[in-house]
Amino acid sequence: MEHPCLRCGACCAYFRVAFHWSEAEPFLGGVVPAELTEKLDPHRLAMRGTNAAAPRCTALQGTVGEAAHCGIYPQRPSVCREVAPSWEFGAVSPQCDKARRAHGLPVLTPQDWLDPSTSGTPPLPQSA
Ligand code: SF4
Ligand code: SF4
Structure with missing residues (x-):
């Protein structure tokens, strides 16, 4: 079983x-x-593609809801590292749920993590 983020x-x-x-x-x-x-703005950058009416990060590869991954995973911004998928660490992630619902995907549940092969795998990150 693949990590749900993938x-x-x-x-x-x-x-x-x-x-x-x-x-x-x-x-620096x-x-x-x-x-x-x-x-x-003078203090902040945005990943290209995400400051748009229909955001999609330019670094995202693949098809949302099918197979997707970050093309710069080791170099992704800090905000991307802060979004955890729901229930990977035992709690709901409001950002994960919101994004999945917006794309017509069911929210993750604890059952999505029952396969031991998925534990400990870093999540595909997220955003501001
Ligand atoms: S953290 Fe992001 S990529 Fe992972 S399951 Fe949630 S919405 Fe999808
Ligand atoms: S993890 Fe961050 S940098 Fe990578 S595709 Fe997603 S939004 Fe873009």
Whole structure:
């Protein structure tokens, strides 16, 4: 059984993914690829594609709800690391549920984590 995030990607195509500009500044230790970002305001960048009426992060690969993954997973912004899928760690994730519902997907339940092969796998991240 695959990690549920790898059959989803909804949060990467729902939220505006905004973060401090320093996360894309190598001189300051930033790792987010600057070419995949756009300036949001004097303090923040956004992942390209997410500051739109129908957001979809430019780094998201695949098809939402079928097979999707982050193309820059080790370099994703901090906000993407903060969104946990519902019930992976024993609690509902409002952001996960909201994004999945918006894409017509059922929210995750504790049963989605019963397969031991899915535990400990990092989630596909999410947003601001
Ligand atoms: S955190 Fe939730 S919405 Fe985001 S990819 Fe995983 S299952 Fe989908
Ligand atoms: S996890 Fe990756 S694909 Fe998803 S919003 Fe963040 S950078 Fe984009």
